Amino acid sequence: MTVTTDTRRLRLLSANIQAGSSTRRYSDYVTRSWSHAISAGKRVSLDSIAKMAGEHDIVGLQEADPGSLRSGFTNQTHYLAEQGGFDFWSHQTNRNVGRVASSANGLLSKVEPMEVSDHALPGRIGGRGVLMARFGTGDDGLVVAVAHLSLGAASRHSQLAFIAELLADHPHAVLMGDFNCVPDRPEMELLYKRTHLRPPSFCVPTFPSWRPQRAIDHILVSERIQFADARAIPAAFSDHLALAMSIDVPHSALR
Numbered sequence: 001m002t003v004t005t006d007t008r009r010l011r012l013l014s015a016n017i018q019a020g021s022s023t024r025r026y027s028d029y030v031t032r033s034w035s036h037a038i039s040a041g042k043r044v045s046l047d048s049i050a051k052m053a054g055e056h057d058i059v060g061l062q063e064a065d066p067g068s069l070r071s072g073f074t075n076q077t078h079y080l081a082e083q084g085g086f087d088f089w090s091h092q093t094n095r096n097v098g099r100v101a102s103s104a105n106g107l108l109s110k111v112e113p114m115e116v117s118d119h120a121l122p123g124r125i126g127g128r129g130v131l132m133a134r135f136g137t138g139d140d141g142l143v144v145a146v147a148h149l150s151l152g153a154a155s156r157h158s159q160l161a162f163i164a165e166l167l168a169d170h171p172h173a174v175l176m177g178d179f180n181c182v183p184d185r186p187e188m189e190l191l192y193k194r195t196h197l198r199p200p201s202f203c204v205p206t207f208p209s210w211r212p213q214r215a216i217d218h219i220l221v222s223e224r225i226q227f228a229d230a231r232a233i234p235a236a237f238s239d240h241l242a243l244a245m246s247i248d249v250p251h252s253a254l255r
Contacts, residue, residue, distance in 0.1 A: 007226075007248040010111070013056040014176035014219050015235045015242035016148070019065040019103070020045040020076065023209075023239040045236035046076060050083035052233060052242065053108060059086070060131075060146035060176040061106030066093045068102040077106030086110055092118035094148070095127035105131040105146045105177070111254060114141070121147070122162055123155035130163055135254050142253040143170040147177040156180065157187040164194040171196050172253040176219040178240065183218055196222035204232050206241040219245045 020042030053059045061080070065071035081089035086108040095103040107116065113133040121128040130147040147163060149156045156179070167173045173196055181188065183199050191197045203215035212232060217240055221227050226248040232241040 006251060008251055008254060010058060010247050010249060011056040012174065012176065012219055012245045012247060013053060013059045013233075013242055014062075014146070014178075014217055015049065015053070015059065016062040016178045016217065016238060016240035017045075017049055017076070017235055018063050018238040018240070019070060020049070020236070021070075021238070023237065042071060045238075046079055047083060048236040050080045052235065053080055053086075054084035056244065057110045058144055059084075059106075059108040060144070061091075061104075061108070062146070062148040062178045064091065064104050064106040066091050066102050066104040068096075071102075077104065077108070080106070081108050084108060088112055090116045090118075090131065090133070092129050092131040094120075094129045103127070105129055105148060107131055107133055107144070107146055109133065111135055119162070119166065121149075121159040123150045123159055124152065125150070125155070128155075128159060130166070132166060136252070137255065139169070140172060140250070140253055141170075142172045142174070142249050143167065144174045144176070147175065147179075149177070149179045149181070151180050153181070153185070153187055156185075157190070160187050160190045161194075164190050167191075167195045167197065171222055171224050172249060173197060173222045174219065174225070174247070176243075178217050180216055182215050183220075191220065196224065198223050200230070202230070204230050204243060206232050206243055208239050209234060209237075209241045212241055217241070217243045219243055221245075221247055225249055
């Protein structure tokens with residue numbers, strides 16, 4: 001792809017990091033369930049994720065622990081920002097299980113956002129959210145949203161309708177995260193009909209990480225944004241592969 005001088009290439013990454021836990025086979029969900037409640041071994045995983053994240057400009061995280069027993073009371077988004085060389089970071093805590101475990105969406109960026117906002121998503125069971133960063137000023141500014149959607153189709157439908165309303169007026173938009181569904185599900189049509197986002201031109205399987213068969217992690221971009229080389233990358237020992245993509249955005253969308 002030829003990159004013109006009036007655009008800037010940004011390297012994006014979306015990663016469900018499973019709070020740094022290790023899952024390498026389905027049986028680990030049972031036999032290693034203890035790892036979701038203690039911090040042992042997670043620093044090694046986080047350091048590996050930080051090295052991978054540091055090769056990108058904007059990173060969306062899902063299932064990052066904002067500071068509980070299982071993370072050694074470490075805000076994992078902050079830790080990855082420091083270790084990965086990101087000057088700007090933000091997180092959105094979505095679910096707390098006392099002080100034992102918490103879960104958050106996270107944003108790491110080497111480009112300064114003008115504004116960051118977070119929104120709780122609707123659903124039959126609470127604890128889901130979307131984190132949205134705006135880069136540049138005016139209607140043409142780049143908007144990057146990070147979300148972790150529900151397992152149930154009905155909840156996803158209401159969540160995607162909510163996200164579509166947030167992104168409807170933004171011609172330069174990116175939505176990334178763990179959608180828990182493939183991109184041609186009926187509920188995904190809400191995004192394509194009500195926003196400038198478009199379905200991916202090809203699917204990259206990301207789950208389960210040890211034998212990826214399902215494309216449920218996505219980076220969706222609007223029709224005005226050119227993109228290239230979407231690919232899956234191991235995110236340490238998470239049960240999801242991370243998804244990377246390069247995009248070309250007008251310089252005007254970042255100013």
